[in-house]
Amino acid sequence: MAMALHYVGGRLVLAGTRGSGTVGEDVTRNVLAIPGLPHRIDADRLEVRGEVYMPLSNFRKVQDEFANPRNLTAGTLKQKEGDRERLKLLAFAAWELVDEDFETDAERFARLDALGIPTVETRIVPRQGLEAAISEWSERRDELDMEIDGIVVRANRIAEHLRLGNTEHHPRWAVAFKFQGESGQTHVEDVLWSVSRNGTITPVALVSPITLSGATISRASLANLSRFEELGLRRGSLVEVTRRGGVIPYVERVLDEGDGPRFEPPDHCPSCGGPVERRRIREAEFLVCANPESCTVARMRDLEHFARVLDMKGFGPKTLERMMDAGLISTPEDFFRLRRADLAALERLGEKSAENLLSEVERNRExxxxxxxxxxxxxxxxxxxxxxxxxxxxxxxxxxxxxxxxxxxxxxxxxxxxxxxxxxxxxxxxxxxxxxxxxxxxPHRERKRSSDGPLAGKSFVFTGTLSRMTREEAQAAVRELGGETPSGVSRKLSYLVVGAEHRPSSKLRKAQALVEQGAPLQIVDEDTFYRLLDEARRAGS
Structure with missing residues (x-):
């Protein structure tokens, strides 16, 4: 389970889960009980990212009670009153260190080791040796004391990280190689056609229960219409099912077709009974309901999605189904047409519940x-x-x-x-x-444009650890005042801010070289940066 540890004043003060990617869950109290994780380190302010996991040697002590270590780890961490004995079965392994500058990833991991923070196993491999290294790791999976579903290959030199940059959702300087998940053989009992909120009808194989990666599997994805027809499944077909990435079960191939009746795609929508269409999306064909607007299941899931995104509490599946049956709601627009008299006609919906639903609607008028x-x-x-x-x-x-x-x-x-x-x-x-x-x-609330703010046309890059705020907080403060925070040092940079705790870094050396060449950038300490912020805030007030 992904985890971020925050040390302030050398003390572990916060452990947070990844959550939605922007908002996680505070599990500090439980993480403090994990053996081998230092509560104090010889550094003022650091963020360490890594994984909390349960070593397989520890899971074997409780495997008669639980299905797999992954779910047990998550459940144990998220308990408000964590089982102290079970928390002692967990471990932490770091794979990232934020707020300090390094020239290589190897230096980053050496720093983590020096701080006494456990790390994931790493190895430096030349480019020509990557394929052999990946094969070796795959062969070693069963020897490891942890479950892994792949390895991450990342550029060692931080200069390459800066050169390659990132997309909106992943770094270009790191690639994940997923291993084939655990596979098993089972028989197909039936094929279910599931209707999504946009009307896509997806085939799912119902199979004889099989245990893969510690979980009991009774359904496996068939992906799309093209894949379904390619497999040519019959009732009773013997198939190989794999949990790709250790998570999603897929029917990989047919081992024995058998002589049972062949499954055919539906000629009408399983939900509304209306016509269906074949629709090609990229390289595959999908089956879709021709009239998703009038399709009951598609409409229901569409309404559920709308209510969930807007956090409209009380509009769960059962309530929505009763509203649809009563003809009160069919499209998201209908949420905003609901009246107290409409809801009063619904069975088993009290006056207070009706008021709560209407309050949720009114809350979302903007x-x-x-x-x-x-x-x-x-x-x-x-x-x-x-x-x-x-x-x-x-x-x-x-x-x-x-x-x-x-x-x-x-x-x-x-x-x-x-x-x-x-x-x-x-x-x-x-x-x-x-x-x-x-x-x-x-409208989206925009930050002040650089042409408007008091730090107009100024850019700041940070190196080392700041004593009074995190690097992210410092960057946000600059942007709020109209400045820019590029990722690296260049001739166009205005200021390189050197934190109170720093070591010689590639950013600092590059900035010093540019200054010697006559570049106008300034290398300033932390106190000077705070003074610049204060002056900009007074100028903008």
Missing amino acids: IPLAKFLEALGLPHVGPKYARILAERFGTLEALRKARPEDLLAIEGISEIIANAVVEGLAERSERIDGLLRHVRVL
Whole structure:
């Protein structure tokens, strides 16, 4: 389970889970009980990232009670009153150190070792030896005292990290190689066709229960219509099922077709009984309901998605189903048409519950742009891309006018995503217009532009550990005042801020060389940086 440890004043003060990627869960009290993890280190302020796991040697002590170490680790950590004895079965291994500068990853791991913080096993391998190293790790999996589903290969030199940069969701200087998950043989009992909220009908194999990676599997993905037809499944077919990445079960291949009746794709929607269509998306064909707007299951999941994204409490599946049966709600727009008299007619819904539901509706009469985009259910648009689009275009009106090439200009947006967003907005035009009759979509709140703020045209890069704030807090303070915070040192840089705790770094050496060459950048200490901030704040007030 991914974990971030925060040391302040040399003391472990916070341990947080990854959570949604932006907001995690505070599990400090439980993490402090993990053996081998130092509560104090010889450093003032550091963030250490890594994994909490249960060594297999420890899991064997309790394997009769629990299915697998992964779920047991998560459950143990998240308990409000953690089982102290069970917490002693956990371990921590670090793979990242933030707030200090290094020239290589090897130096980073050496620093973690010097601080007494356990680390994941690492090895420096020349480029030509990568394939052999990956094969060796794959062969060693059964010898390790932990479950792994792959390895990460990353550039050793930090200069390469800066040169290669990142996409919106992953670094270009690191690649994950996933091992084949545990496989097993089982028989296909049936095929279920599941309708998604956008009307896509996905095949799922119902198989005789089989245990893989500590979990009992009775369903396995068939991916799409093309894959289903390629496999040619029959009732009773013997198949190989794999948990890819140790998580999702897939039917990999047919070992013995058997002589049972062959499964065929449905000629009508399993939900609404309406017609279905074959639709090619990239390299595969999918089966879709021809009328998802009138399809009961698709509509239900669409409404559930809208209510969940906007955190409209009380609108669970059972309540929505009763509202749909009563003809009160069919599209997201209908949430905002609900009246007390409508809800009073629903069975088993008290007056207080009705008031709570209406309060949730009223609370969402104003919706931030990013939330609105996510709630629309546009293809590929989850929280991350909704935020990116909101930041780039600012208003719903501007985004609705955008062309695919406008979206392609955004780093991390591919041609597939750009086309899907533009087409999705066009297809949902009637829905968007209907919602706008009831709600106000709030423009994205932009930071001050560099041309407006008191730090106009100034840029800051940080090296070393700051004593009064984290590096992220310092960068945010600069941006709030209109400045910029590039990732590396260049001739155009205004200031390199050297933290109170620092060691000779590649950033500092590069900045010193540029200054000697006549570059106008200034190398300043932490106190000077805080003075610059104070002066900028007074100028902007």
